[in-house]
Amino acid sequence: MVQPNDYNNDFENKWCPGCGNFLILNAMKQAFAAQNIPPEKMMFISGIGQAGKTPHFIQGNIFHTLHGRALPVATGAKTANHDLNIVVNSGDGDCYGEGGNHFLAAIRRNVDITLLVHNNQVYGLTKGQASPTTALGTVTRLQNQGTTSQSFNPMSVALAAGIGFLARGFSGKTEQLTDLIRRAMAYPGFALIDILQPCVSFNKINTQKWYMDRVYDIEETGHDSADFAKAMALAMKWGDKIPTGVLYEQETVPFHQRIKALGKKTLISHAFDARKVSRAIL
């Protein structure tokens, strides 16, 4: 059996002490081990930001790409070999800002990958500027008169774009998060978990306590994840109470199953047949 420790590697971790990312990393390892997937069968693809560094701190195949571009790279990799288990680590700035167009397109394609958005409502790597999920009017070092854009709601946008699996987690609830990651990976299609996390260095508002006072598990209070309208109502909920858990889950056909050429086997597993190519093109 694969153990969470099999995912440890000896590369020096570079996050701030107390960062929510440590807990997310831990939940990832637990979830992969729970599914008995060995590290060499995992592929971690990330963009830029503190979340983007995640793949370096875990054992497995990695592609640490460009700011905002993890999803297109993951789409290409999954298309080339849909047997790969691909997890994308992104952040609120990386995914909802720089990569916004790719975020929408990946939902529409329904690529069978798991997207973990480490959402701390701030830019950590570049030291504390507003992110797309920062609340309107929040004062930062750069936006010192308060931010002037409304915050982006990834949950309602993802639902509106037609996502098949939508969940929200919190780094402080590792057990729940582990379960969400496992379910997201088991889901055949594009799965988003927006993971709320504190940023101990730059977000003095949305602290561990702030979240602890607000998050609740919708599965404890009762929720029908097949009900789109109810999911949308929960997706719009923010403030005193923040729902976590699987908001929406709907059976869909993943991207690679929509493509005829990928029906029988993976793209990479075909042998080059010069005579066949020759007959076709000449």
Add this chain to the structure above:
Amino acid sequence: MTIDITVKIGGEAGQGIQTIGTLLSQVCHGAGLFIFSVDDFESRIRGGHSFNLLRISDEPVKAPGNGLDILVALDQRTLSLNRDNLAQDAMVILNSDTDVGFKENILSIPLKGLAKEAGGAITANTVAAGAILSILGAPYKILENLLKNRFAAKGEKIINLNTTAAKKGYGAAGEIRFSKKFSWTPQDTGAVIINGSRAIAMGALASDCRFFSFYPMSPATGIMTSVVPFMDKLPIVMEQAEDEIAAVNMAIGASFAGVRSLTATSGGGFCLMTEGLGLAAISETPLVIVNAQRPGPATGLPTRTAQADLLFVLNASQDSFPRFVFAPGSPMEAFELTKKAFALSEKYQVPAIVLTDQFLNNSQVTQENTFVVDENLPTFICHDDDMTDPGQYMRYCFTQDGISPRAIPGRGKAIVRATGNEHNEAGQISEDAENKIAMSKKRNGKCKAMIQEMDLPRVLHGDSNTLLVGWGSSREIIIEACTALRQKGKDVGAVLIKEIWPLDRDRWRDILKDRTFIMVEQNSNCQMGQIISRETGLFYHGAVLKDDGRPLYPEYIIEKTTQIME
């Protein structure tokens, strides 16, 4: 005596100009004649002024014709625009509503009226094709057979509609004949009509490219549409990306996962791809990008041609890294160089750019059919079995030649780490100063061997006093101009560049030293001339530049070269 004529069919977008051109091309092809066909169109679907310029000869032709022997004016404007360009005994077919008849070499035909008589206004193109072929003396039977084949799938009714329309066209032309006559004997020369777009698609497929990602952009879209007919026959996936950024990054992702990938765009899209180009470079992921050039900057002239992205593609993306740049001079060369780009990109784990343009991508030309799919494709991938301990595999391990054995993630025990950040041998982020120097050196160190892979420019009459130097799609036009200048007694040769970067500066210098050389380029700032100066220290004596977005013609080069030489 060679017969070599040029037919121009002009009118508004949406009048079916390209259809007429295609019909004529196919009839000529079926009779063993050679064609070179250029479509000139505006960025609009209806209206404006577009034309097809079709050169037909009983000898191979590889450049567009210019002086018009037959003008087919689907509107009055085409006639007024082209009057000055008519050859001495040129004939004009004028689409008319009212006039019918032949005077002063203008044959007025009511194309639409005749099409309606035949059963449908939509067949006006077929009427026109019939009239033109009649004037050229082509037996009706050839056109009839072609129409039967072309519309076979659409049934008897459509075939009859078109053959009737064709007959109307023949009837309207009556006994009127153009002065030059081909011998219209049906024959199969084994040649094919092909354009650059299709040749690139074929080259990619022959290279085992299985993933095509793109965002539609003229004039590159034709490459992707050329792949479509093969999608049912071969294991390939094509994905229209949300933008060019996604297109290039998808190609990188697929390539990282072990499948050869292609993306194609034009200059504006290439601008968006430059970030991805750098990612391919630092992560040492093979990547082939086609940049089909059109005039810029920004949107520029969307449907027209240029050679103005050379300096850009050579320098695109920040910092420095090795890359291949190829610029084919014909569809056949586009096929060969696409294959070479794939092979070398994978061998050296560097990006390769195929630089074409609207002229090469869209122009149809009769080519000898020597396209070959290589039986055994060399691949440059390592597997667990090739390693002493797959557990110790390091994606970027230092080697003598800078090329680290490339394993594919998820295909074995070896763990593959690729990173856009500067990284150590294991692919982990490294900010170490010594490591940065060593990694830059490793990547750039590949250049030495890469240069050895490159063919030198082709030289014609290299001992001439004056050499015309050009690159990419203008090759055959320069050759034709050079031949004509030599016939006029000028001591002129040509240097034709198809493999641009990296270049062997010493051997390029040997070709050009002690010679007067004139650059021939379709840009405003003589980009190849600048590169030659920078790399060889040799300065061009003059430049024939054309920056209007329209194709080069041999006559233009002859005229400008003669002026410079005087």
